[in-house]
Every structure is written in C-alpha cells, then in structure tokens.
Amino acid sequence: MHGLVNRSFQLFVSDTFGREVWERSTQVAGISFVDFEGMLTYKETYTPRLIEGVSTILDRPAAEVLEDFGTFIVSHPKFEAVRRLLRFGGVDFVDFLHSLDDLDDRVRLALKNLNLPNAALHAAGENQFLLLCENTINGYCHVMIGVLRAMADDYGALVLLEHRGTQEDKEVVFITVVESNFAEGRHFSLGGGAYADAI
Amino acid sequence: MQMRSEALAILCPMHLLLDAQGYILQAGPTIAKVCQPEALVGKRFLDVFDLTRPRAIACFGDLQAAGAQKLHLKLRAAPHTALKGVLVHPSGDDSVIMINLSFGISIIDAVRDFELTNADFAATDLAIEMLYLVEAKTAAMSASYLLNMRLQGARIAAEEQAYTDTLTGLKNRRGLEVILSRLLKQNASFAVMQIDLDYFKAVNDTLGHAAGDFVLQTVAQNMVAETREQDVVARVGGDEFTVVLSEVNSEGVLRKIGQRIIERVEKPIDYQGHECRISASIGTVWIQPGEMPEISDILSDADVALYASKNAGRAMQTLYSPDLRKSSNLVGPQTERRQ
Known part of the structure; x- marks a missing residue:
C-alpha cells in the first residue's frame, strides 16, 4: 500500500485520539514500528491490520473510524492540498x-x-x-x-x-x-494553492 | 458559415474579432475580463497587445498580409502577461480577422493575477487539468523532498556515529583516517601527536573499569580543552589518543601544546573519593608542506617518537626525526617520504 494512505491514517489517529492510541494500535496490529513515511511503500496487509487495531483500541466499528478518517483528510488544515485537489473536480x-x-x-x-x-x-x-x-x-x-x-x-x-x-x-x-447552495461553503480559487506540508 | 457570438464565446472565451484596420470588433468574455478595466471593443489590437513573434511585423498591415499564423504576445498593461495566439481569416478575405488567445505556460500566474475560475475556460480546455497536475505534483514533490531531508539527516547521524568513539564522543580510528586523508589531499602542513596514557592500567586494575572509563572521559575532555578549535582529538585504542594539529608554524607551538596536555593529564582525577594519577607520553610527527606521506607512514613515525618518549622515562614528548628510527629497536622498514 502507498505510504500516503498509512501516513494519513497515522496522522488522523494521533491527531484525533492521541499519539498513545496510535502506538497501541500498531502493537495490536503486530507492526514493529510506529511511524509511516508518506513516500514509501508498505506491505498491503499493514493497512487492514492498522484499521482493525484502531477499531479494537477505541472499541468503535471500523466503518465509523474510516468515515471519520475520510472527513479528516478533507477538512483538516494539514491536508489542505487534498481538499484543493478535490475542489478542482x-x-x-x-x-x-x-x-x-x-x-x-x-x-x-x-x-x-x-x-x-x-x-x-x-x-x-x-x-x-x-x-x-x-x-x-x-x-x-x-x-x-x-x-x-x-x-x-x-x-x-x-x-x-x-x-x-x-x-x-x-x-x-x-x-x-x-x-446545492444551502450554505456559504468554503472559498476556493484556482490560483490559491497553499501546498500541504504534512504528508 | 456564420457563428453567433454567444456560441463563439463558449467555444473560444479568449477570441478577438478585428476589422481590416486592426480595431477590435468583438472580444470573448475571458480576454475581456483579463484586460479589465480597459474595454477592448473599439481599441486598436496592437495598442493593447505587444506582438513579440513573429518579429518582422511592424504594423497591422504586415500581420494581415502574412496569413494564418501562430502569434506570441504580451499585454501592454501590467502584469504584462504572456499570451499565445493563432490568427485566421474566417471569411477567406481581409475584411475580418479572428485571433484566438490562450495563456500557455503563464497559466499559473494568470489564474492568480486575474482570479480566473473554471467558468473562464472552455469546457474542452485542459487548463484546469494542468493546474490540478501542477498542484498535485508540487504536493507530492514537497513530500518527497521532506522524506529526503529526513533520510539525509538520519544518514549524517549514522555517519557521525560510525566516526565517533561512543565512550568519549571523540573521533575514532576511522574518523581519524578520514581527517588525515583530507589533510593530505589538501597538501596541508599539520602535526600528528600520538599520546599514550601512562599508569592507566593501574587505575583499571585497582579501581575497576568504571573508574577507567571515567578517567578516559575526563582525559578526553581535558585534551579537547587544551587543544585549539581547529585541532582534532581522536581515541584510537584503549588508552591511546591521537591529536591532529592543523596549521602549525613552529616547533615551539607543538612543544607548548604537548606540554600543556601532559600537565593537564597529570592533574589527579577524583573518582568517588579515590585519587587517580596518570601521565602521558607523546610522540609527534610534523608534516611540512609539500611532503606527501601515506597515513600509515605518519602513524608509524609517530609511534617511533612515542616509544622514544616512553623509553626516556615517560611524561615526555618527542618530535620524530629519521635518526630516531635508527636508534629505536622497533622492527619496521624505514619509511620514505615521497616529495
């Protein structure tokens, strides 16, 4: 799996629930290291094990955790690049x-x-x-x-x-x-690229 | 075939229609937005746009006569955005000229300068995809760059460790060799001091290894303190140290530094209430500019001088000379310095 997925998931978990929850999740997942790099590739099996680990530690269904993860990568300021790239759509x-x-x-x-x-x-x-x-x-x-x-x-x-x-x-x-136009929405301009430095 | 201006505005939002005299008859909505607050219709084309290619065009008549062609232009007004264009004669004669413009590579600046949106581009225009790609690639590149920076940092730390003696934090033998070969490559003048601690074994034997380690750490700190900032102190064996002194211009300086080191090492070291007394013997080699010895030669010569000091009764320093080798009982070939 592309490291970006694991790395983003790591940032989501440690930002939302604390670094300790993430560390324990990697242990439950049986992974011997804690920090993922966005620009490296990891074994395919890591990602589902990490998701399961977080779900176990938090005692919440995986579906719910993943939905929050999806919201996080669009709305968190660290992931402004993701939001912008989607808005180009x-x-x-x-x-x-x-x-x-x-x-x-x-x-x-x-x-x-x-x-x-x-x-x-x-x-x-x-x-x-x-x-x-x-x-x-x-x-x-x-x-x-x-x-x-x-x-x-x-x-x-x-x-x-x-x-x-x-x-x-x-x-x-x-x-x-x-x-479609229920609320103001957030501003988007084509030329306003502020590139993410988090991933 | 006549085309309604509304349809033309959708297909080519940056088009211009000019009359035979070069006056703008009609302008697409995006080029009109770009040139705001100037109203384009009624202006002379060459008053608004500066033609950079083809270069041979001096007046509108030249442009008209040249037929269908590619154009490179610039806005005469700030921010002088560069534009690409293509000129055609839609009715087959000189009565009307059509020019369609695009931003080309200046698109990145243009969307920011003119606050362009998706609606300003034709649906078939690849501008949005290009902006998307530029942003996506920039984000990916910066992530890669950060990773490289982290890896680079880790590499430097690992190298630093590999060249460092973990007990004292001084350079180790590998670190020393790197420094010596660098100095030799620079054809520099420098001196190498081989320092052996005297009576250190007694400390180790009577007070134990912890005391020995403490003494070595203290001695290491003291040697760094007694040498100059540009000098390097290395621990190359159990109780053997090597000091590399760069930019030495007299024997006097060498002797002074050697003396300072011996005096400092001889100061008793307190280890948990026990007084540890040691001393040091020094053998020094001074490499003159122009000499090009091998590292092994230098260290061997320094050893010869060190043994001379030890034989002379310890707490001494000796400067190497070829005579020493003859009188020493060390087995080893005479080194030959290549000039």
Whole structure:
C-alpha cells in the first residue's frame, strides 16, 4: 500500500485520539514500528491490520473510524492540498460528484503508485445518485462517505448519504442532494494553492 | 458559415474579432475580463497587445498580409502577461480577422493575477487539468523532498556515529583516517601527536573499569580543552589518543601544546573519593608542506617518537626525526617520504 494512505491514517489517529492510541494500535496490529513515511511503500496487509487495531483500541466499528478518517483528510488544515485537489473536480457539489468517475485516474496522474478503487456515479432520480465503489480495498467506501460529507460541507451543499451494502462486488452509497447552495461553503480559487506540508 | 457570438464565446472565451484596420470588433468574455478595466471593443489590437513573434511585423498591415499564423504576445498593461495566439481569416478575405488567445505556460500566474475560475475556460480546455497536475505534483514533490531531508539527516547521524568513539564522543580510528586523508589531499602542513596514557592500567586494575572509563572521559575532555578549535582529538585504542594539529608554524607551538596536555593529564582525577594519577607520553610527527606521506607512514613515525618518549622515562614528548628510527629497536622498514 502507498505510504500516503498509512501516513494519513497515522496522522488522523494521533491527531484525533492521541499519539498513545496510535502506538497501541500498531502493537495490536503486530507492526514493529510506529511511524509511516508518506513516500514509501508498505506491505498491503499493514493497512487492514492498522484499521482493525484502531477499531479494537477505541472499541468503535471500523466503518465509523474510516468515515471519520475520510472527513479528516478533507477538512483538516494539514491536508489542505487534498481538499484543493478535490475542489478542482467541479464548480459545485453535483459537478464534483460527476468528477468522482475520474478520481482514481486523477490520483494516478499525481502519484503513479497510488491505486484507488474505481467509483462510478449513476443518476437515481432527481438530485439522487448512486455511487458504486469497487471493493478492492476493504472499507474504502466508508472513507468515501466521510470525504463526501466533508466536501458537501466545503461546497455549502446539504446532502444525505447512506451506505446501502454490497451489490455484485460493488459497495453502494446512496446520495441525495437536498440543496446545492444551502450554505456559504468554503472559498476556493484556482490560483490559491497553499501546498500541504504534512504528508 | 456564420457563428453567433454567444456560441463563439463558449467555444473560444479568449477570441478577438478585428476589422481590416486592426480595431477590435468583438472580444470573448475571458480576454475581456483579463484586460479589465480597459474595454477592448473599439481599441486598436496592437495598442493593447505587444506582438513579440513573429518579429518582422511592424504594423497591422504586415500581420494581415502574412496569413494564418501562430502569434506570441504580451499585454501592454501590467502584469504584462504572456499570451499565445493563432490568427485566421474566417471569411477567406481581409475584411475580418479572428485571433484566438490562450495563456500557455503563464497559466499559473494568470489564474492568480486575474482570479480566473473554471467558468473562464472552455469546457474542452485542459487548463484546469494542468493546474490540478501542477498542484498535485508540487504536493507530492514537497513530500518527497521532506522524506529526503529526513533520510539525509538520519544518514549524517549514522555517519557521525560510525566516526565517533561512543565512550568519549571523540573521533575514532576511522574518523581519524578520514581527517588525515583530507589533510593530505589538501597538501596541508599539520602535526600528528600520538599520546599514550601512562599508569592507566593501574587505575583499571585497582579501581575497576568504571573508574577507567571515567578517567578516559575526563582525559578526553581535558585534551579537547587544551587543544585549539581547529585541532582534532581522536581515541584510537584503549588508552591511546591521537591529536591532529592543523596549521602549525613552529616547533615551539607543538612543544607548548604537548606540554600543556601532559600537565593537564597529570592533574589527579577524583573518582568517588579515590585519587587517580596518570601521565602521558607523546610522540609527534610534523608534516611540512609539500611532503606527501601515506597515513600509515605518519602513524608509524609517530609511534617511533612515542616509544622514544616512553623509553626516556615517560611524561615526555618527542618530535620524530629519521635518526630516531635508527636508534629505536622497533622492527619496521624505514619509511620514505615521497616529495
């Protein structure tokens, strides 16, 4: 797994629950070191073990932890670069939703070795969408829900998100855009790049 | 085929239509936004834009006559943004000229200078993708850079450790060799002092290794204190030290430093109420500029001088000369200094 995923997860856990929780989680996961580097590659098995470790230590379902993780990487100031890169996807939230089809390709353009599962958006009625995520990475869909929640907030849109289980190897998220311009949203300008120094 | 200006604005938001005299008839919304507060329509094209290529164009007539072509331009007003353009004659004659502009590589500055948004670019324009890539790559590069910095720091720390004697913090034999070979490469004049502690074994035997270690640490600190900042002190064996003195210009200086070291080492060291008394013998080699010995020669010569000091009754210092080697009973070939 790309170190960026583990590194981001580490920052999320130690920032939200404290360094000690992270250290204990790596122990529970049976990993002999504590700090991950964003620009190195690690064994595929580490990531699910780390997620399980954190879930055990916090006594919270993994799905819930992952959803918070998704929200964290979009809304935390240290990850401003992630928010900005996602905002390039569209001028409003619905536009952004449509850009999710290309998200894995876009990410690969930036980081050749970071292979995210493909996600495809399908219209499901007026202002309603189904996002079908390949389940090549366990729990990815829950991270996506957290990301979508934070991005809706960023765009100032009011949305409902619901995980609808798995259909034919794809995890399904049901999205209802209640109002596109519900709130002010956060400012975004194309030329305002403040690059992340955290990852 | 006539195209409505609304359609043209969507397809080419940075287009300009000019009449036969070079006056702007129509401007796309993005180029109009870029040139604000100046209103483009009615202005002469060459008054607003400075043509940098093709260079041979002196007036609008030249441009008109040259036919379809690529243009390089600059805004005459600040911030003098560079633009790329292409000129065509849409109706096949000279009555109307169309120029479509783009930012080219100046896109990064332009989006900031003119606060451009997605809506300012044609849907088919790759500008947004390019901005996305620049930002993504910059973020990835800076993360890589930080990783490299951390690895570099770790490497330096590891190297420092490998050249350092862990008991005293002085350079070890490897560290000493690095320093000597650097000085030899620089063709420098320097001196090497081989220092052997006298009576140290007695301290170790009577008071134990902890006392011995304490004495070695104290001696190490004292030697650093008694030498100059540009000098290097190394611990090369159990109770053997080597001092490298750079920029020595007289034998007097060498003798003075040697004497200071001996006197300092002879000061009793208190270890948990026990008085430890030791001394030091010194053998010194002075490398004159132009001499190009091997490291092993230098250390061997220093040893010869050191043994001369020991034989002379300890607490002495001896400066190496080839005569010493003849009179010493050390087995070893005479070293030959290459000139």
